[in-house]
Amino acid sequence: MKKTAITCLLVSFLLSACGGLQEVINQASQQTTQTQIGQTQIANGLKEALQLGVSKQVSELTTNNGFYANELVRITLPEELQQVEKTLRSVGLGSLADQGIKALNETASQAVKEATPIFVQAISNLTITDAKQILMGANNAATQYLEKQTANQLYDKFSPIIQESFTKVGADKVWAELITTYNQIPLVKKVNPDLTNYVTQQAMNGVYTMIEQEEVDIRTNVANRSTILLKSVFALQDNK
Template identity: 25%
Template sequence: MLPKSLILLAPLMLCAANWQDAVNSAVSATSTPKTTTSSSSTTSQSNATSGVKEALSLGAQQAVSLLGKEGGFLNNSAVKIPLPSSMKPVATAAEKLGGKSYVDDFVKTMNTAATKAVPKTASILSDTISGMSVEDANAIVKGSNTAATDYFKTKSGTKLLSAIMPIIKESISENQVMSSYQSLKEFAGGSSTTSSVSNNALVGQASSIAKGFGMGDAVPSGDESIEDYIGRKTLDGLFYMIAEKEKALRSNPLSSGSSIIQQVFGK
């Protein structure tokens, strides 16, 4: 026969065992959702990063492809590089004198230089995408319709400009940009159909503009050279095209044909 004291303790021991089982179950039930939540959050962040990178890649590839083909800038009114504003007086005078072809030729050479420079940006854009952090991706997903494009500008704008400038300078030489400008200047300043007074005025305008663009005397402080102007406009066109693709993907993720982009931007 069991001692009386053991008989009295048995119910208490049984209750303690049941209570411990309940505690263990509660702890297990509480900890499991945390693990699931943490795992879900990690997956969500990973998807966001992958989706943003893929969207950026699509935008960059399309922009470089469209702008880098023949006529990519010249035949696209949204990004076509116009005459610098300071050159418009001479261009207007030349057109009035029947020299529109000189103006068109100069504009064409500038846009051709930009087109030749664009492919150089592809590797830098790719490196920028590869270096994106989870924080960057999350900020882009939650940002404006051009948040990804703005990321490109901030992270790679300076590198892109440095990369394309040698190509632009080389292209300017190959496509005779300066020669085209000189022809325009000479036509506007030397046409026999104008009076000597008009000739002098046009030559004066051309001379002033030539100085402003580094053709002739040294460029005055604060003025932009023709190479810098084309370089800046080249990047403006590149970022414009990337932004247009980004806005399209955000408004209609299904058009991308990518499940990860649809998942990230289709929310």
């Protein structure tokens, strides 16, 4: 009888201990799941913010005069050509200089149309670890991430498009006339600039500038957090 009683007590104790252990395991599992969901929401919130920047701001750059009419990203002449512009205006050829500048901006708008798929891929690659660092980082941390992930691809994509666009928008003829006219002016130092490389770099700068504008707006202005996800995720940043 004693053996049976002792055995029963041991069984009861073990069952009780196992039940308690299982409860602890369940609670730990639930906490892990909740933490994981929170981290996933952070990643999704940052992806949504970047997607907004791309869809809203970058698409505007592809519209008519998207670069030229935007003072933040308008492409002006490179330093070595500023003397060209000044000289042409001084001899009454300001309209030709204006045409040349506008043509550069039009080629950039053409190239940016090809940017979205590259950005979409980079955004989809954003990890939970990336997201946590970005959320608590600088006001342009997400843009910096995107630039790091896409700069090389964008340059490779933009450069041939811009070269082709020079012909498409007539910029090649405008600049051929502009440079030829300038080089015929007595005593000037002749120029032959690499405008494809210059406009490619400027187009990329413009894209990142506009995405950064959207990111800063979302981070600093609660009213610009247009979805529940953005509101909840960036509220964490507000309290850092």
